[in-house]
Structure formats: C-alpha cells, structure tokens
Amino acid sequence: MKKIIFRFLIFMLLLILGFITYLSTIGIKTDAFNNQISKEVKKIDNQLELDLNKISIILDPLKFKLVLKTIGANLKNRNKLIRLESVRSNIDIKTFINKKFSLSELDITTRTIEIKNLISFIRSIEDNPQIFILEKFIKKGYLIADINLKFDQKGNIKNDFIVKGFLKDGEIRSLKKIDLSKINFIFNIKNNEFEFEDINLSHENNNFAFPELIIIKRKNEFLISGKN
Numbered sequence: 001m002k003k004i005i006f007r008f009l010i011f012m013l014l015l016i017l018g019f020i021t022y023l024s025t026i027g028i029k030t031d032a033f034n035n036q037i038s039k040e041v042k043k044i045d046n047q048l049e050l051d052l053n054k055i056s057i058i059l060d061p062l063k064f065k066l067v068l069k070t071i072g073a074n075l076k077n078r079n080k081l082i083r084l085e086s087v088r089s090n091i092d093i094k095t096f097i098n099k100k101f102s103l104s105e106l107d108i109t110t111r112t113i114e115i116k117n118l119i120s121f122i123r124s125i126e127d128n129p130q131i132f133i134l135e136k137f138i139k140k141g142y143l144i145a146d147i148n149l150k151f152d153q154k155g156n157i158k159n160d161f162i163v164k165g166f167l168k169d170g171e172i173r174s175l176k177k178i179d180l181s182k183i184n185f186i187f188n189i190k191n192n193e194f195e196f197e198d199i200n201l202s203h204e205n206n207n208f209a210f211p212e213l214i215i216i217k218r219k220n221e222f223l224i225s226g227k228n
Contacts, residue, residue: 023057023058024058024060025058027056029054029055029057030054034055037052037055037068037089037106040103040151044149047078047125048077048125051073051074053070053071055068056068063090065092065093067088067090068091069086069087070086070087070088071085072085072086073086073087077121077125078124080121080124082110082113082117082118082121083111083113084109084110085109086107086108087109088106088108088109089103089107090105091103091104092104103151104151105150106149107148107149108149109144109145109147110146110147111144112143113145114141115138115140115141116139116141119131119135137172137173137174138170139173140170141169141183142167142168142169143165143166143167144166145163145165146163160190160191161190162189163188164187164188164189166184166185166186167183168184170182170183170184170201180202184199185200192217193215194217196212196213197211197213199212199213210226212226213225213226214226
C-alpha cells in the first residue's frame with residue numbers, strides 16, 4: 001500500500017513539474033485576456049481600441065507571474081490605425097487566482113511607422129496647435145519604438161513611462177526655409193527627459209553628426225546639453 005501511495009505521489013510530482021515546465025517554455029494560447037488588456041489601453045484614451053490576436057501565456061515561476069504576449073496587433077482611434085509588432089504584459093499570479101485582473105506593466109513594440117501617420121494618429125486623440133504645427137513642418141520619416149507603460153494598483157498609468165527606438169530618413173521644412181533632411185537618431189524618452197544619440201542630418205548638402213543631445217523639462221523651462 002505504501003509503495004502505491006509513494007508511486008502515486010511521485011507520479012503527481014512529475015506531472016506537476018511537467019506542467020510547470022510546459023507553461024514555462026511553450027505556454028498556452030488563449031483570447032481570454034484580450035478584453036481586459038483592451039480595457040487597460042482605453043484608460044489612456046476612451047476612443048482607443050486595441051485589436052489583439054490570441055495571446056500566449058508563459059509562466060514565470062521565479063517571479064510568480066504570468067507573461068502575456070501576442071504577435072501582430074492594431075491600435076485604432078476612429079479611422080486612424082497604428083500597426084504593432086508585439087504586445088507584452090505581466091500579471092501577478094495572486095491577482096489571477098483571486099480573479100482580480102491587474103496589469104503591472106505593458107510593453108508595446110511598433111512596426112515601422114511613417115511619422116506623418118503617427119502625428120495624424122496623435123492628433124485624433126489630442127488635437128492642439130503644437131501638434132498641428134509639427135505636422136506641417138515634418139515632411140517625411142520613419143520610426144520604430146518600444147513603449148513601456150507601468151500601472152499603479154488602481155490601474156492608472158504611472159508617469160515613469162519609457163519610449164525608446166530610432167528615427168530614420170526624417171525631413172523637416174520650416175517657414176523660414178530652413179530645410180533639414182536625412183535625419184537619423186536613436187531616442188530614449190522618460191517622462192520629462194529626452195535623450196537623443198547618434199544624430200545625423202543634412203542641411204544644404206552639408207552633413208552634420210552629433211553623438212548626444214539631452215533635453216530635460218523642468219516646469220516651464222527646458223535644459224539642453226549635448227556633445228559634438
């Protein structure tokens with residue numbers, strides 16, 4: 001009898017370990033979390049809609065979290081659309097067991113976006129004179145960005161967001177006929193701090209390069225520093 005119980009316990013232990021290993025490596029696919037994640041995105045703006053494919057759920061046993069990830073998604077606002085490469089998030093297993101869905105953070109990676117389309121999308125959410133002027137000045141360019149959003153316990157987005165990526169083949173034409181083209185740089189934005197690296201641009205067939213430019217906003221002032 002003891003041998004049977006011992007074998008049964010060994011079998012159950014191996015079954016649990018196998019299940020944990022499967023969830024930690026391969027995971028499962030489901031659309032059970034799509035609506036909840038979309039609701040979290042709507043907290044940014046009620047008009048935003050996030051279309052998701054089935055989500056892969058991977059177990060992170062060391063951090064006691066579930067990692068949710070999907071490839072290919074669309075972010076919509078009215079008739080404007082931004083195509084996303086991937087959406088990733090974490091859920092605390094305790095909140096999942098207690099059926100209290102709560103995102104701690106959300107990682108979004110975009111596909112290549114034309115800047116004019118991005119500005120048009122932003123204008124559809126928040127239209128102001130600054131964005132309108134920016135749309136008139138920028139003539140072309142493409143970017144890819146990684147966006148990290150963090151949420152508090154009430155589900156509100158914290159101010160310590162991070163947006164990083166790179167811009168390629170940008171072109172600006174101002175009212176004073178100051179034309180800049182072939183603009184390329186890497187950017188890292190953290191709330192009120194803007195970091196730009198490996199900046200390259202062309203003006204009147206002259207090429208310029210700057211290794212770094214940092215802009216920090218403090219109240220109504222901007223502090224600018226850099227290297228040349």
